[in-house]
Amino acid sequence: MLEMKYWRSILFVPATSDRFVESALRRSADVLQIDLEDSVAPDEKDFARSRVRTIAGRFAQAGYGVAVRINRPWRQAVRDIEASVGKDVAVLTLPKVPDASYVRFVGEVLDACEAEQGLPIGHTRLIAMVEDPEGLANMGEIAAASPRMYGMIVGAEDLAVSMQMAVGDDTLYIPNVMAVAACRRAGITPIGFVGSVADFDDPDDFRDKIRRARALGFNAAFCIHPRQADIVNEAFLPAAADVDEARQLVAEFESQMAQGRAACTFKGRMVDLPVVLRARQIIERYQAYYPPG
Known part of the structure; x- marks a missing residue:
């Protein structure tokens, strides 16, 4: 399994879809990210949670890094964490992180869950998603909030909604450069690129975005389509x-x-x-x- 510090492509896999789970096992992504958030309907959240450990075991056995994106509301987040913590899950991705205290609160829940699972405290690392003006203002503190922090990413679509701005190079350039600086200062991994992960129809355009991201100092990117993983892996690998x-x-x-x-x-x-x-x-x-x- 590839060492965490060298992860490049992090591919979303809806927890409720057998078809996507099976497809993911044939892909080249470094990390398979089981999604409990946006790709799961509200009435399927419990079903999705019940599948996490089984799916994570299959992904880990196949040699992938395993991440889980949880939900933001606290009642859902705690249930997601309890269902996800285990030996096969290396990282939890936290959406809409507002500040450093939120990361630390999640850390307290993780401490208890890891102890219950017989895992070393600190086993589960964290990726923070910055997706609103509050998170944007607190990126430096978020990046340095906990030794559990593995990386940070700007969530383009949600940030655009909360900022009432378009998703584009002009609007997303400064938040992303700020994110790289905050990550480097804290010694964690900058994840992302200037643009939206939802744009996958034009592979040449996406390849240009990832090459630009590498030049800006990013080391990895989220992917929502399998073909993006190949592009990310190639672009983040030195020629x-x-x-x-x-x-x-x-x-x-x-x-x-x-x-x-x-x-x-x-x-x-x-x-x-x-x-x-x-x-x-x-x-x-x-x-x-x-x-x-």
Whole structure:
């Protein structure tokens, strides 16, 4: 199973659909996210909860990372958490997170559930979805709210509704850049891209969005359609040519360092330590998917 820090594609799977569950097991996503929220009708919530552990076990056995998106209202959220916590579920995704205190309250419920399940406290990590102006104003605190925090994402559609704005590059650029900054400051994973996950009819446009997201500092993205997972995996994987160049750059820098120099030039560009650290990040990420030897 791919290490959590290198997750790229997180594919939604409605908990109530056998067809989508079976289909997900044939997909290339790094993570399969069992959805208890938007894709589940209100009168099917209990049925969806009753299926989580069985579905999670199948996904984990097949080698996928497993996440569960819960509901926001507290009465539903607590039931969702109680039904989801287990050895096979690595992450809970929290929609419409308003502030850091909400994350900490969820953490208290998780402490009790993990203890009941005989799991280490902290086993279950969290992804926060920022989807309204309150969450937007508190992104820095949300990202750093708990050691359980794994990542954060801007929910484009709900944010647009709450902000009374269109879903587009102009409106979503600043919230997403703010999210990347908050995540990097807190040491968690920036998830997402500038745009709506619902736009999957044009694969070339979606590919451009993910490439832009990678350039902005994102490491992963949610997917609502299987074809998006392939695009996300490819776009968030460093290209072989970039990896070769990074290795050459590091080798040249280390050679110059051995001669007592603190910087060098490589292909007409001045190279110092920050440039080398970025090159090493590219190599490390590539080797997570293609280990040496």
